[in-house]
Amino acid sequence: MIVTRHLRPRHAAYAVSAIAVALVALLTGGVIGRPHHAARPAAGTAATGTIARYQQTLRDAPDDYRTWANLGGAYVQQARITVDPTYYPKAEGALRRSLALNGTGNHPAMIGMAALANARHDFAGAARWGEKARKIDDAAPDVFGTLNDAYTQHGDYPAATAAIRRMLTLQPGVASFTRASYELEEHGDVAGARKVLAQAVEAAYTPSDVAYCRYYLGELAFHAGDLTEAAKQYGMARTADATYTPALEGIAKTEVLRGDAAGAVRDFQTVVGRVPQPQYVMEYAEVLASLGRSGEAAQQRQVLDGERALFAANGVTDDLTAAEYAADTGDAAGALSHARAEWGRRHSVIVADALAWALHLNGKDTEALGYAEKATRLGWRNALFYRHKAAIEDRTGDHAAARADRATADRINPHLDERVPAIGRPS
Helix, strand or coil: CCCCCCCCHHHHHHHHHHHHHHHHHHHHCCCCCCCCCCCCCCCHHHHHHHHHHHHHHHHHCCCCHHHHHHHHHHHHHHHHHHCCCCHHHHHHHHHHHHHHHCCCCCHHHHHHHHHHHHHCCCHHHHHHHHHHHHHHCCCCHHHHHHHHHHHHHHCCHHHHHHHHHHHHHHCCCHHHHHHHHHHHHHCCCHHHHHHHHHHHHHHCCCHHHHHHHHHHHHHHHHHCCCHHHHHHHHHHHHHHCCCCHHHHHHHHHHHHHHCCHHHHHHHHHHHHHHCCCHHHHHHHHHHHHHCCCHHHHHHHHHHHHHHHHHHHHCCCCCHHHHHHHHHHCCCHHHHHHHHHHHHHHCCCHHHHHHHHHHHHHCCCHHHHHHHHHHHCCCCCCCHHHHHHHHHHHHHHCCHHHHHHHHHHHHHHCCCCCCCCHHHHCCC
8 A cells, every 4th residue: 555645744743643642552551571572583593593493393293383384483583693595495495394284274384484575575475474374363463563564664554553553452562662663763753763662671671672672762863863862872782782783883873974984994894794784784885985995895895796696596585775776886777777676566665765766866857756755755754865855856946845855854864974875774
């Protein structure tokens, strides 16, 4: 479902208010439960041990469909932890084996297939598997977490809101609170998002959960231009769990905008050495390029090219990252080709922004403006969206609108550095 194209600011405020009331009302009276966070993987060594235990069980009981389902889910988690997509075919094999043994009442395998589809960016497929699981068990929190992830990324925001409301009812805790926070942030309610994340911190009881919540409090501050608060929250995340790499990535981003080039390069080098996630490699490459270290930036882009090929070979379709990468490196035609392909699969506001910018780079600004309006339709306070829209409006001759959107961008985040657009993109 695509939200109405021309959502004016006044109407957006009403939409934010309704969502905030619905979500926060669910949070205020509930007993905080034990976190069950499907979106954040556990420690790598723990996941490896879990896989070994499941494999041993299956050697003794090869027809145990529940353990096959659990093994498939563990492989998906291990792929996230290690950034190694070769685990995805293993996950699919285990999950399909589980479904072959029990294809009717096997909702754990269906949830696993939905999680695998989300990981491979097949968000429509994830929604289909999630809905199959929901028909079997309408009281499983994991079902609604997976559905929220799928519908959010696919661009069906009413369905995403309904899923997270149900998850909050079933299991208030870190997994549901952090998703609710993102829901509020997307709809422009930064204060509500911060409030829910603060409640997530209170619900957290492991170092990794605390680090996860603190990191996203840092992200809210970072994208609002409050570098002092962002650095504080990223630092608290790192203190909670020194192994939590996103915390150091956040610190590195803050160092970029504070002009600490040496610190940023040092910390980004550590980040990509630990977790060579494509987003981190893109950020590091852009930081190096902005400093004139073109040779080193080119090396990171080669790493990114290799990663993209490996992910594609293991069933991951990610034209969004490819579009952003092409736009950042001057490949306007490639950016447009990839952005159109991604829009053909899903209509999220992030994809709308990428397509708008790619059209702009190719001189198609009249068409681009429609997508820029789709990108800002929820009221998400993301400075990069408004900077892109302003550039498009300038090109179409609507200079008054461009000035207004540029001013909005500056109010949202006065520290946005367009030389390194990757660090200003939504997380």
